Amino acid sequence: MATRSAAGPRNLMLGVAAVALLGAGFGLAKLTSKPAPAPEAAPANATDAPAAPSEVKVEASYLQVSNIGLQAVAAGDFGGQVQGSGSVAATPGGEAVLTAHAGGTVVRIFKRLGEPVRAGETLALVESRDAALIAGQRGAADARANLAASNLAREKRLFEQGVTSRQDYETAKAEADAARAEAAGARAAAGASRVSADGRSVAVVSPISGKITAAPATLGAFVQSESELFRVADAREVQIEVAVSPQDAARIFPGASATVRNAAGDAIAATVRSVTPTLNPETRTATVVLSVSDTRLVPGEAVQATIAARGAGQPGFILPEEAVQSLDNRDVVFVRTQTGFAVRPVVVTTRSGGQALVVSGLKAGETVATRNAFLLKAQVVKGGEDE
Structure with a gap:
């Protein structure tokens, strides 16, 4: 029992010493350790996007390669203009439908689709049996006319000799006149049907000069009378048909100037020829017919037209809508400079018919990019990202 009581105090003293040593080591480690570095402050504009460049430098050669269009800024307003969509159509004398004037078999074809033809x-x-019949009638009429002329000559001699009466002579003369008129009619009918000299075939002849735009004719095929075999159009004889509202039609007058833009963005001058007095029963729109002499237009092509009209509106500058680009949530245009293009913020109030009315940000006489202006926008966006 005495041995157990002596070991207890000794173990207690050893535990206290161990605790003391642990405490001293912890304090020494805290005194000798380095303090944790303070967190670095974030830069003031770390989340701000870099500002887009205010100018994009472009060489003249790039404009040609990229097909970037340029247009001088001119004052205008939508109040004095009417915007509308239209299409290119052949004039009444600018397109011809060629048919067979008699039923038969196509034995020769001299022209193909797209080739030019002369009037x-x-x-x-x-080759047609009807042609043979027409040729036979022509020959018979000529023969009767010759016979009647011969009888008239004989009756005239006999009348001058006093052998026959004047009545016989007058009858022979009337018969000759009738036969001559019948022969002339038969020849005219054969000519209108384009019957050949031998009477075996009829010719398909173009009444106008131009190019073949359709050629459904097939060699060896049998065709009915008046079947369409070719279609010929003259590219110089076209007109623009623009659909407008009845209110706008009342403001347009013949002789007014107009500008037409095709799919390529080319501006083509035109003149108002007429305005239909009635409305299309399906679209409830009037049709404005524009005269144009530009050979770049093709029948069937869709266009956008700007037509001068009576009245006035908010003044500004009218540009093609593709000239106005959106950059950083604002409308801008690219103004030509000596070294490239300046990015110019603008205010657009109206967009209509592929045109935009700019009321602020431009000056008359400045030149802006129109066609393919989005390529310049891409250069600006790329330059901002590089910075």
Whole structure:
């Protein structure tokens, strides 16, 4: 029992010493350790995006390669103009439909689709029994006319010799006149049907000069009378048909100037020829017919037209809508400078018919990029990202 009581105090003293040593080591480690570095402050504008460049430098050669269009700024307003969509159509004398004037078999084709033709040129031959019948009638009429002329000459000699009466002579003269008129009619009918000299075929002849735009004729095929075989159009004889509202139609007058833009963005001058007095029953719109002499337009092509009209509106500058680009949530245009293009913020109030009315940010006489202006925008965006 005495041995157990002596070991207890000794173990207690050893535990206290161990605790003391641990405390001293912890304090020494805290005194000798380095303090944790303070967190660095974030830069003031770390989340701000870099500002877009105010100018993009472009060489003249790049404009040609990229097909970037340029346009001088001119004052205008939508109040004095009417915007509308239209299409290119052939004039009444600018397109011809060529048909077979008699039923038969197509035996010769001289022209193909897309080839040029001259007025009066034969495009095909159709062998026809009707042609033989017309030629026979022509020959018979000529023979009767010759016989009547011969009888008239004989009756005239006999009348001058006092052998026959004047009545016989007058009858022979009337018969000769009738036969001559019948022969002339038969020849005219054969000519209108384009019957050949041998009477075997009829010719398909173009009445106008131009190019073949359709050629459904097939060699060896049997065609009915008046079947369409070719279609010829003259690219110089076209007109623009623009659909406008009845209110706008009342403001347009013949002779007014107009500008037409095709799919390529080319500006083409035109003149108002007429305005239909009635409305299209399906679209409830009036049709404005524009005269144009530009050969770049093709029948069937869609266009946008700007037509001068009576009245006035908010003044500004009218540009193609593609000239106005959106950059950093604002409308801008690219103004031509000596070294490239300046990025110019603008205020657009109206967009209509592919046109935009700019009321602030431009000056008359400045030149802006129109066609393919989005390529300049891409250069600006790329320059901002690089910075």
